Amino acid sequence: MTNFVWQPIRYRNVISVLKNPFYAGVYVYGKSEKRTAIVEGRARRTYGHYKPAGTWDVMIKGHHEGYITWDDYERNQKQLALNAYGRSDGAKSGRGGQALLSGILTCARCGQRLSVSYRGGRISYPVYRCDKGSLAGRLRCMIFGASKIDAAVARELLRAVEPMAIEAAFEAQRMQRERQDDKRRILDLELQQARYDATLAERRYAACDPDNRLIAAQLEKNWEYALRRVRELENRQNDHQSSGLEVDPGTFADLADNLSVAWKSPDVTMRARQQLLRALIVDIIADVDDAVRDVVLTIHWQGGQHSELRIRKPRSGEHGSSTTEDALAVVRSMAGRWSDEHIAATLNRMGLPTGMGKTWTAHRVSSIRRVRGIHAYRSAEKNGEWLTQIEAAKALGVSSHMIRRLVSSGVLPAVQVVPRAPCQIRAADLASEAVKTAIARKGRPSREIDADTLPMFTST
Helix, strand or coil, X not given: CCCCCCCCCCXXXXXXXXXXXXXXXXXXXXXXXXXXXXECCEEEEEEEEECCCCCCCEEECCCCCCCCCHHHHHHHHHHHHHCCCCCCCCCCCCCCCXXXXXXXXXECCCCCECEEEEECCCCCEEEEEECHHXXXXXXXXXXXXXXXXXXXXXXXXXHHXXXXXXXXXXXXXXXXXXXXXXXXXXXXXXXXXXXXXHHHHHHHHHHCCCCCHHHHHHHHHHHHHHHHHHHHHHHHHHHCCXXXXXXXXXXXXXXXXXXXXXXXXXXXXXXXXXXXXXXXXXXXXXXXXXXXXXXXXXXXXXXXXXXXXXXXXXXXXXXXCCXXXXXXXXXXXXXXXXXXXXXXXXXXXXXXXXXXXXXXXXXXXXXXXXXXXXXXXXXXXXXXXXXXXXXXXXXXXXXXXXXXXXXXXXXXXXXXXXXXXCCEEEHHHHXXXXXXXHHHCCCXXXXXXXXXXXXXXXXX
């Protein structure tokens, strides 16, 4: 009786099975070779150097029944080669994690793959780095954060995919239209043939001798069958309609936004994003321009195209939760004229969140102003030159709705510091004749009365 001792499987056992052609039913001899090198003036032989497939001494396919086919074996070898992390040839498979470009970045200075490390305390963040130079006694090649780099490459990827998606949609429309035209052409030919058969059956029935009842009955039956065939084809032709796949170029205006939403969906894992990235990108060469503090990425796309991408390298202390430059520009432009409440409302209307992705409040605007050294709002600095809509309504003794009507019609000039910001009205413009005329006729319709117009109802 044979005894088995079960033990946890080891990595080298699995790899030895997957790399052995015997597992695929192939007998091989001469997979490795010995090599001789001169070391310190003496010949030194080394053994166990594996030779590539196709250079083996003996290779007999179908030698015995295998567990997998030879195609599966070659596919496994290719996948194992892609999974060999740390080598400089070929794009590496996506393994998940927090770094999108893990295993696909190559150092432009030493030619080695950039590794991923994680920094931070409770909330860690990925960092790309190449320490091969420091191992050789030189300075470290490069190190930079992954968040901005990943976001920039993802935007570049979506930008490249957008025209491909549009082209695929138009190609699908063309193919669908061709199929519809082919079906319609076939139906027309069948209907034409059926009508001819019905006409021929009718002539045959009309030419038959009525006294020959058997032949007349058969011809009448053939005629009825031909007519039913015509009606069936006519109904099929009426029911046959286009699938409605009409591609309008205007519908693709927000395609980039839709792709971005799908890319950022929480249901999409980082592993799926990495695999999609590797389906379109072969390799990315990374370098750092220390003079301008830019991370320079040379993207090698599938098909042989290349593109260069520059991303500003964050300085010490910068993080991914910093306020965007667009939001800071709005705060700087409005801080001298508007209060923190107005600035917060404008930022929320523009859809610009805080660095943490939250909505703006007056307290948060005040905090970012203090940190960035932005001048605060002071009502005394206005000197009565500029008024808000509410202040203009009080000055004229009208409602705010009336002021909005005058602004929208162009009677009362108004300016906005940024789009969707509150309107500012110059106090001197309230005394213009156009404004006075519009205020004076506020109780009547603002249209001219033509003297030649006949009244709708005559007085009796």
